Amino acid sequence: MEGSSVPPEWERLARLQQTLRSLEGGGDPAASEAGAERGVRLRVARRALEQVIRRDEEARARRLHEEFERAVVGVAARAASWARAVSPPDIAGRTAPVAPAVPLPRKNARKAASAVAAPTQTTMPGAPRPSRAKAPAKPRRARRPRSPAAPLPEFWSPTAVLGFRMWDLRGKLHGAWRAWQSPVYEARCLAGQTDGDDDVPHTDGRCGPPPCGLYCFKEPEQLLAAFGLPGGSNRIVAGLVALSGKVVEHERGYRAKQARVVAAAVVGRGRMVRVEDAARLRRLFADPEQTVDYLSWSDPGLVEEFDDRRAMAAAVAAYLGLVRSLCLAEGR
Numbered sequence: 441m442e443g444s445s446v447p448p449e450w451e452r453l454a455r456l457q458q459t460l461r462s463l464e465g466g467g468d469p470a471a472s473e474a475g476a477e478r479g480v481r482l483r484v485a486r487r488a489l490e491q492v493i494r495r496d497e498e499a500r501a502r503r504l505h506e507e508f509e510r511a512v513v514g515v516a517a518r519a520a521s522w523a524r525a526v527s528p529p530d531i532a533g534r535t536a537p538v539a540p541a542v543p544l545p546r547k548n549a550r551k552a553a554s555a556v557a558a559p560t561q562t563t564m565p566g567a568p569r570p571s572r573a574k575a576p577a578k579p580r581r582a583r584r585p586r587s588p589a590a591p592l593p594e595f596w597s598p599t600a601v602l603g604f605r606m607w608d609l610r611g612k613l614h615g616a617w618r619a620w621q622s623p624v625y626e627a628r629c630l631a632g633q634t635d636g637d638d639d640v641p642h643t644d645g646r647c648g649p650p651p652c653g654l655y656c657f658k659e660p661e662q663l664l665a666a667f668g669l670p671g672g673s674n675r676i677v678a679g680l681v682a683l684s685g686k687v688v689e690h691e692r693g694y695r696a697k698q699a700r701v702v703a704a705a706v707v708g709r710g711r712m713v714r715v716e717d718a719a720r721l722r723r724l725f726a727d728p729e730q731t732v733d734y735l736s737w738s739d740p741g742l743v744e745e746f747d748d749r750r751a752m753a754a755a756v757a758a759y760l761g762l763v764r765s766l767c768l769a770e771g772r
Contacts, residue, residue, distance in 0.1 A: 600682035602764050603656025603694050604663045609675040609728050623701035623721045627654045641688055641695045653695035660760040662692055664753050675708030680763050703763040705756050706732050714742045
């Protein structure tokens with residue numbers, strides 16, 4: 441049909457089809473937006489938003505990976521400095537052995553000490569032995585009365601206080617006194633010194649030692665230094681907890697009434713299994729063995745294998761410290 445003109449509706453339909461093919465083929469949404477109809481514009485806006493979200497997620501993943509690598513390097517350096525401070529090397533670079541002190545029997549300790557300290561005296565045969573002069577009794581000093589211990593600091597925080605604690609995995613997750621059935625736990629005074637009040641943990645000396653409350657360390661390195669890593673087939677769970685209610689601050693940790701587990705690391709048998717989600721944490725405390733086996737099988741990315749115990753300790757400390765940093769950044 442020579443001389444016939446194409447209707448404008450057909451031209452617009454052709455442009456829309458071309459724009460849609462460009463979008464489906466991975467074209468630039470910004471270049472395809474001009475001249476597009478409303479439906480195409482909505483699809484262009486959605487595709488552009490997906491690209492922005494994808495770029496943000498990739499940047500966040502890179503940033504978290506870089507922070508984790510820096511944390512691992514810092515923990516390894518601190519562990520090496522602690523090892524040098526605890527065992528100072530001798531001139532040859534090896535640890536100098538320390539000879540154990542041999543205790544003397546209590547009956548002969550005074551005689552041996554006097555024989556070493558007193559000079560040797562000789563007497564002629566048949567001469568009378570000189571009489572020993574009694575030393576004058578020393579006046580007793582009056583004991584100073586002990587000053588009362590300063591009360592421990594208590595504080596109120598609008599947000600939860602974060603700390604680190606550990607459980608033994610023996611069928612259940614066992615704390616210092618009892619097994620935890622849930623990631624949320626509330627302390628009770630084991631001495632029964634409550635008198636109807638709700639002032640746990642106590643700071644007036646009515647219970648203990650140790651006084652009541654849930655104990656946590658301030659740093660993950662302090663937790664690992666106090667308890668170490670399990671050997672053989674044993675396993676432990678190191679976790680980050682959010683403390684609430686009444687919180688008492690100590691030099692290296694806290695004592696609180698309530699604790700909620702935020703994240704946990706199951707450590708032992710040459711591996712570390714990370715547990716973070718609230719539903720997974722509930723399953724972990726309800727049935728630890730089955731949950732660890734399920735997570736190791738269903739999500740291998742949560743599992744890290746280790747041949748060196750020092751590398752495992754550094755990874756556990758770095759992981760818990762990183763989770764705490766994320767919680768503080770999110771205001772949890």
